[in-house]
Structure formats: structure tokens, C-alpha cells
Amino acid sequence: MAESQDKRKEARSARWENIARGLYRFRSNRLSMLGLLMLIFILLVAIFAPVIAPYPEDAAGKTRVTARLQPPSTEFAFGTDKIGRDIFSRVVMGTGLALQVGTVIILLATTIGVTIGAVSGYAGGWLDDLLMRITDIFLTVPALVLAIAISAALGKGIINTMIGISLVWWPGFARLTRSLVLSLREEPFVEAAYGIGAGHMRIIFRHILPNAVSPIIIKMTTDFGFAVLTAAALGFIGLGAQPPTPEWGAMINDGRRYFPDEWWIATFPGLAIWLMVFSWNLIGDGLRDVLDPRSRR
Amino acid sequence: MNIRFYILRRIALVIPTLIGLSILTFSIARIVPGDPVGLAAGPRATEEIKEAFRREFGLDQPLPIQYINYMTGLFRGDWGESLYTRRAVINDLRVYWPATLELTTAAVVIATVLGVPAGVISAMYRNRLPDHVARVLSLFFVSFPSFWLAMIFQTWFARDLGLFPIGKRLPVLVSPPAPTTGLFLIDSLVQLDLETFLISLRHLFIPALVLSFGAFASITRITRASMVEALEKDFVRMERAIGIPYRVIIFKYVLRNALIATITVISLNFGWLMAGAILIETIFDWPGLGLYAVEASLSLDFQPIMGIAILYGVVFSVVNILTDIVYGILDPRIRYG
Numbered sequence: 001m002a003e004s005q006d007k008r009k010e011a012r013s014a015r016w017e018n019i020a021r022g023l024y025r026f027r028s029n030r031l032s033m034l035g036l037l038m039l040i041f042i043l044l045v046a047i048f049a050p051v052i053a054p055y056p057e058d059a060a061g062k063t064r065v066t067a068r069l070q071p072p073s074t075e076f077a078f079g080t081d082k083i084g085r086d087i088f089s090r091v092v093m094g095t096g097l098a099l100q101v102g103t104v105i106i107l108l109a110t111t112i113g114v115t116i117g118a119v120s121g122y123a124g125g126w127l128d129d130l131l132m133r134i135t136d137i138f139l140t141v142p143a144l145v146l147a148i149a150i151s152a153a154l155g156k157g158i159i160n161t162m163i164g165i166s167l168v169w170w171p172g173f174a175r176l177t178r179s180l181v182l183s184l185r186e187e188p189f190v191e192a193a194y195g196i197g198a199g200h201m202r203i204i205f206r207h208i209l210p211n212a213v214s215p216i217i218i219k220m221t222t223d224f225g226f227a228v229l230t231a232a233a234l235g236f237i238g239l240g241a242q243p244p245t246p247e248w249g250a251m252i253n254d255g256r257r258y259f260p261d262e263w264w265i266a267t268f269p270g271l272a273i274w275l276m277v278f279s280w281n282l283i284g285d286g287l288r289d290v291l292d293p294r295s296r297r
Numbered sequence: 298m299n300i301r302f303y304i305l306r307r308i309a310l311v312i313p314t315l316i317g318l319s320i321l322t323f324s325i326a327r328i329v330p331g332d333p334v335g336l337a338a339g340p341r342a343t344e345e346i347k348e349a350f351r352r353e354f355g356l357d358q359p360l361p362i363q364y365i366n367y368m369t370g371l372f373r374g375d376w377g378e379s380l381y382t383r384r385a386v387i388n389d390l391r392v393y394w395p396a397t398l399e400l401t402t403a404a405v406v407i408a409t410v411l412g413v414p415a416g417v418i419s420a421m422y423r424n425r426l427p428d429h430v431a432r433v434l435s436l437f438f439v440s441f442p443s444f445w446l447a448m449i450f451q452t453w454f455a456r457d458l459g460l461f462p463i464g465k466r467l468p469v470l471v472s473p474p475a476p477t478t479g480l481f482l483i484d485s486l487v488q489l490d491l492e493t494f495l496i497s498l499r500h501l502f503i504p505a506l507v508l509s510f511g512a513f514a515s516i517t518r519i520t521r522a523s524m525v526e527a528l529e530k531d532f533v534r535m536e537r538a539i540g541i542p543y544r545v546i547i548f549k550y551v552l553r554n555a556l557i558a559t560i561t562v563i564s565l566n567f568g569w570l571m572a573g574a575i576l577i578e579t580i581f582d583w584p585g586l587g588l589y590a591v592e593a594s595l596s597l598d599f600q601p602i603m604g605i606a607i608l609y610g611v612v613f614s615v616v617n618i619l620t621d622i623v624y625g626i627l628d629p630r631i632r633y634g
Contacts, residue, residue, distance in 0.1 A: 031433065137317035140610040142572030145590070146325075149602050152594035153325050229442055233576055236444050237591050252445055260452040270445035278440035281514075285436060 022290045032286020038279035046096040058085040059093035061244025069262050079264035081254060085244075087264060091272050094246035098228055098276055101162055101247075105227040106220050108166035113173020114216060118204050120174065121181030132178070138171040144230060151239045158241040161234045165227060176219055180212035187211075214291045222284030225277035232273050248273045300625065304618065311614040315607070319371070322606045323364050326599035334380070354380065371607070377600035379593070386604040389589060394608065395479025396466060397578070397585035401571045402480075403505035408512035408570075409563055415513075416520020416559070417552060423525060431521075435514035443573055447507045447580040454503055461503045464582035471496055504581045511573050512566035519562040523555035530554070557628055564620040568613045 026032055050056045054077075058064075064084030072079045078087035120131040138146065143165075151164035184190065185208065193207045234240040235249025243250070248269040255265025334350050342350075351357045355366055370377065376386040415435070419428040455463045466481055467473055474484035474493055481497040527533070528551055536546050578587030586605055593601035 031429075133313065133317065136314050137321055140314055140318055140613055141606050142568045142609060142613070144569075144572035144575060145606055145609055146321075148575070148590060148594050149322065149325050149599075149606060152597060152602070153328055153599075225440065229440075232442055233444065236442070236576065237579070238595055249442070252442070252448075256448065259448055260456065263452075266445065266448060270442055270449075273442045273445070274440050277442075278437065281436045281440050285432070 025290045026286050029286040029289060031282050032289075035279045035282025035286065038275060039283060042095060042099070042276055042279060045092060046099050049092050049096055053086075053089035053092040055086040055089040056093060058089045059244070059246040061085070069258065069265075071262075072264055078268040079262070081251075081265045082258065087251075087268050090246040090251060091248070091268050094248050094251070094269070095272070095276075097158075097241075097245070097247055098232075098273070101158065101231045102224045102228040102276075102280075104162045105165045105169060105231065106224055108162070109169035109223075109227075110173050110216065110220055112166070113170035114177045114209070116170065117174035117177025118181050118209060121178035122185060122200070122204055122208065128178075131174070135171045135174050138168060139175075143168040144233065147230060147234065148237065148239065151234055156239055156242055158231075158235075158245060158247060161231055161240040165230050165234070169223070169227065172223070173216065173219065176215060177212060180215060181208055184208045184211055218284065218287045218291050221280060221287050225280035225284070228273065228280070229277055300622070304622065307618045307621065311618070315610055315614065318610045319368060319603075319607060320364070322603040323367060326603055327360060327363075354378070367603075376604045376607075379601055380598050381596060386600050389601065390586070390604055390608055391479075393584060393586045393589050395476075396583060397571065397574050397587065399466075399480045399482065399501065400504055400508065400574050400577070400583060400585060401567065403482075403501050404508035404570050404574075405512065405563060405567050407505055407509035408516055408566065411509070412513050412516030413520050413559060416517045417524055417547065419517065419521040420524030420528060420555075421547065423521075428521075431517055435517045438510040439514040441510065443507055443511055444576040444580055446510065447504065447577050450503050450507055451580060462500050464500075464580075466500050466584060467493070467497055504577050504583055508570055508573055508577045512563075512570055515562050515566060516559065520555060520559045523558040524551060527551045527554040553627065557624060560620055560623055560627070564616050567616050568609070571609060571612070 045052060053059070055062070062085065064080065064086075067076070067080050067084040068082060070076050070080040070084075076086050076088065078091060080086055081090075116131050116135070120128045120135075146168040147161075147164045150167055151161050154160035154164060181204075190203060190207055193203050198207070231240060232247070232249030232252075235247045236253045238250075238253060241247030241250050243254075251269040252266045252273075255262070255267075255269070259266050334347050334354075334356065338347050338350050348357070355363055358366070367377065374387055376390070378385055379389070382389075412435075415431045419431045422428050451463060455461045462468065471493060473481060474488055474490055477484050477487055482494060482501070485491075485494040485497060533546060533551060536550065537543070574583075574585060575587035575590055577583065578585045579591055582588075586608075589601060590605050593599070593605075
């Protein structure tokens with residue numbers, strides 16, 4: 001009993017040592033630290049949005065007819081749009097939404113993809129064939145095209161956009177998880193677990209998947225920015241969030257007719273999207289180096 | 298294994314996937330909770346008119362029958378008809394597809410021409426300034442929403458500086474070259490019409506450049522990684538030892554070894570950019586599949602969307618097969634099997 005506890009402690013401390021080494025390598029990567037700082041800034045903006053935004057009610061569509069299409073000024077830092085809403089307030093209030101959209105898409109896609117990939121890799125045989133053929137179907141068409149089709153079919157709106165994008169985003173996770181499971185399945189500890197009578201579900205979730213976490217987390221991070229971009233693209237097309245939701249892509253679409261004379265309407269939401277995506281890409285780039293030493297030598 | 302047999306086998310393997318894709322798009326089109334018929338027939342349409350609509354488009358039949366009808370149509374070249382314009386989808390695709398193909402190909406070429414050298418330089422100056430600059434720049438540009446950057450570039454380069462046209466493939470007064478391929482650059486060259494060639498090149502440049510940014514980062518990254526790996530092979534040390542100039546080693550031996558992985562990424566990017574073109578086209582008024590797709594999806598017109606999805610699926614599969622064939626040409630060690 002005491003011995004097994006010691007073993008467990010040992011394993012845990014080894015795991016911590018790995019994490020600590022990884023953290024050190026991540027910290028020594030200045031670009032990724034910059035990305036992390038940017039993301040923390042974005043999180044703070046999202047949390048304190050109602051305090052930061054001078055006119056938080058503008059996010060809900062309050063209009064100000066007397067101040068239509070005003071250029072940036074001390075009163076309206078990013079100017080106002082066609083019905084006099086403060087762009088700065090709307091960009092700030094939209095930050096949380098963009099984070100939520102990315103989180104929901106990535107979590108849904110990971111859940112679907114990891115489950116399918118794990119079952120496929122573990123079971124093998126006809127089930128593996130079937131699941132991988134289904135995955136292939138989704139990979140034959142560029143994600144954006146299917147996302148447009150599914151979102152259109154489900155109906156305009158931010159929730160349907162998120163569902164639509166998640167439904168085309170999982171195949172990457174499925175492929176990745178399957179390849180990880182395929183190699184882990186042959187490890188002696190899996191055989192040992194099977195030998196002492198562990199069930200399939202227990203082997204998959206307690207023994208195999210915990211060892212496959214790192215690559216999956218990197219993919220979640222690198223994909224986050226692109227998920228936000230895709231959602232913004234659908235908003236821009238007009239399929240995503242509907243007015244007056246302060247969704248950045250939809251705001252760019254809104255300002256398109258006024259570009260470039262009233263350039264501020266579309267410019268600032270675009271910069272906000274860029275900041276969000278850039279921060280995630282920097283972090284993802286650093287994580288990839290930490291967890292896959294081969295990628296950066 | 299014989300290469301011809303290999304290609305045939307690859308094509309045979311693609312068919313079930315494409316049938317699956319058709320089932321998928323068909324299911325998407327039929328779960329529409331909205332009422333496309335009501336939308337198309339107009340707000341004042343009576344139940345009889347809608348019924349006539351449904352009968353005309355075969356929407357009153359059971360789903361499996363509808364699917365079989367659609368599939369037999371596909372093979373006969375009848376890809377359905379738009380609920381709105383009443384035009385045959387196949388004809389629309391024939392008109393719009395070359396524009397998107399030209400734009401996407403140009404973007405892939407630009408991304409390759411910029412990305413591969415950037416990756417080579419990164420690998421040669423590993424972890425030194427040029428490497429860091431290339432890395433930051435590629436992440437910087439890939440993070441922009443393409444449709445937004447398109448708007449900015451359009452304003453700067455076309456409106457303010459007047460260096461490039463605002464949009465479209467050709468000015469209204471210039472008639473397009475007689476269609477052989479539908480790609481204006483190739484058609485005009487074939488007819489030795491240099492003027493039209495240059496005009497369409499100028500129209501193409503900015504949209505293609507913006508679109509190419511999406512692919513730049515991944516092409517640079519993979520080129521760098523595989524170059525670094527190849528540079529550490531024994532043959533490089535041997536070649537340096539016998540005094541072959543470094544430049545020759547890099548471009549003649551290392552790059553060739555590194556290109557295999559790069560080509561996979563380039564071909565994947567072809568598919569992604571083809572989708573990204575949808576967004577760029579709406580900004581530059583580029584008469585391709587993008588504008589067509591956006592219009593159709595906003596009005597729940599599903600025949601065109603299904604047509605586009607299947608066309609994209611076919612093109613992507615063909616590109617993948619071509620990529621595998623190119624592998625064999627680049628690397629004779631690869632056996633088809």
C-alpha cells in the first residue's frame with residue numbers, strides 16, 4: 001500500500017517536472033509570452049467590458065441619431081456608425097462574445113473529434129474504417145464551404161454559426177487522436193490494464209487519453225484563432241450574429257458600405273479580430289515548440 | 298505497382314467518399330427548418346402555388362427518391378436548378394468556376410513563391426534574425442481577417458494610389474478572351490493577346506495577394522522544418538566535406554529532399570484558399586463561385602450550394618491524387634502501392 005503510494009507520488013512528481021520544464025521553455029520564448037500577455041489583456045477587456053465601455057448600452061442597439069457617422073474623437077474614441085452607436089463600446093462589448101464563440105467551437109469540436117478518434121483508433125477493424133471514411137467525407141470539402149451550408153440550413157444566428165463550424169471542425173481532432181491512440185494502444189501499460197481486467201472505456205479514458213493530452217491541447221490552441229476568424233467570416237457574410245449583436249465580423253460587414261470615407265466603422269472591429277487571432281497564434285506557436293521539440297531546432 | 302494502376306485505384310477510392318459527400322450535402326439541404334419554397338415563391342404565394350413549386354422541383358416525393366433523382370441527374374450533367382434564378386446550376390458553375398480557379402491558383406503560386414524561399418532562408422539562418430523575422434511576419438499576416446485586409450488593400454492600392462483596378466476580372470469595355478479554359482491569363486496568352494493578358498494580370502494581382510497570406514505561414518513553417526531535418530542528414534556533411542559549395546548543396550540536394558512535405562502542405566492550402574476565395578471575391582466583385590455561394594446561402598437556395606460542395610470535393614480529390622503523383626516524380630524512392 002505504502003509502496004504503491006510512493007510510486008504514484010513519483011509518477012506525479014515526474015509529470016510535474018515535465019510541465020515545469022515545458023513552462024520554462026515556453027517562458028523563454030519571448031514571442032509566445034507576448035501572445036500570452038495580449039491574451040490576458042483581451043481577457044481583462046472582456047471581463048471588465050461594461051466598466052471600460054463608455055456606452056455599454058450601445059451593444060444592445062441603442063441609437064443616437066444626433067451623432068451619426070462621427071469620426072473618432074475624445075467623445076467617441078473609435079467614432080460612431082450609421083445609427084450613432086459608439087464603435088469603441090461595441091468593440092469592447094464584443095470581446096467576450098468572440099472569446100465565447102471560439103471556446104464553444106473548440107470545445108465542441110474537440111469533444112466530437114476526440115471521441116470519434118479514440119473509438120476509431122482503439123477499436124480498429126470495420127468500426128475504424130467506417131469512422132475514418134466519414135471523417136474523410138468532411139475533409140474532402142474545405143471547412144468554410146460546409147460551415148456556410150450548415151449554418152445557412154440551420155438559420156442565421158450566432159448559435160447556429162457555432163454549431164455549424166463545430167460540425168466541420170472535428171475531423172482534424174479525430175485524425176490526430178486516432179493516430180495518438182494507435183501508437184499508445186501498443187504500450188505495455190495498456191496491456192497491463194487489460195490484463196488486470198479494466199474495461200475498454202476505462203482503458204481509453206483513464207490510461208490512453210491522459211497520455212495523448214499534449215498534442216490535443218496544442219491543436220486546440222492553434223485552432224482557436226482560426227475558429228474565431230471563421231466565425232467572423234460567417235458574420236461578415238451575414239449568416240452569423242444578427243443586429244444589433246456586437247459581433248466583429250458583422251460589424252465589418254456593417255461598415256463596408258461606408259468604407260473608406262467613414263473608415264473607422266469597419267477598421268476597428270477588424271483590428272480587434274486581428275489582435276485576438278494573433279495572440280492565439282503566437283501562443284500556439286510557442287506551445288508547439290514546447291511539446292514538439294522537433295518543430296524548432 | 299504500375300503507376301497507371303495506382304492512379305485508377307486512387308480514383309476508385311475517391312468515389313465512395315464523393316457519394317458520402319453527396320449524401321451529406323443532400324441531408325444538409327433537406328434539414329432546412331426555414332421554408333425555401335415559401336421564400337422563393339414569394340410572400341403572397343398561396344398554398345396551391347407552393348404545391349406547384351414543390352411538384353416542379355420534385356420536393357413532394359419521399360427523400361430517398363429525391364436523392365436518387367438528384368444522383369442520376371448529377372451523372373447526366375443535370376445538377377438541378379436554382380429556386381430563384383431558375384438557371385441550371387451546372388451552367389452557373391461552368392461560368393463562375395474558372396474565375397475562382399484562376400484566383401486560387403494565382404494565390405497558391407504567390408504563397409509558394411514567397412513562402413518556400415522564406416522557409417529556406419529561415420532554415421539557413423536558424424534561430425537568427427532572418428528566421429525570427431520570417432516567423433513573425435507570417436504569423437502577423439495570417440492573423441488578419443482576409444476579407445478585412447482585402448478591403449484595406451483595395452482602398453490603398455486601387456483607390457488611393459491608383460496602381461491597380463478596384464475589382465472585377467476585366468474592365469467593362471474590355472471583352473474577355475475567347476474562352477478555351479475560362480482562365481483569362483491562359484486564354485489571352487494562347488491568342489497572343491498581350492494587352493488583355495496584362496490587364497487581367499493587374500486585376501488579379503491584389504485579390505490573389507491578399508488570398509495568399511492565408512497560406513504563407515504554413516508553407517514557410519513546413520519548408521523550414523523539413524529543410525532543418527534534411528540539413529542534418531549525413532549526405533550534407535559528406536557533400537560539404539568534398540567541397541561542394543553550400544548554395545549548391547542547399548538548392549540542388551537539400552531543397553529537393555525537403556520539398557515532399559512542402560508539396561503536401563501546398564496542395565492542402567489549395568483547398569483552403571479555394572474556400573477563402575469566397576470571402577475575397579465578395580470584396581473585389583470577382584465573378585466567381587464565392588459571390589454565387591454567398592447569395593445562394595443567404596436565400597436558402599440549396600441546389601447551387603450542393604453543386605458547389607460537390608465541385609469542391611471533386612477538385613480537392615483530384616488535387617490530392619495529382620500531389621501523390623508529383624511525389625513520385627520528385628522522389629524516385631517512393632513506390633506506389
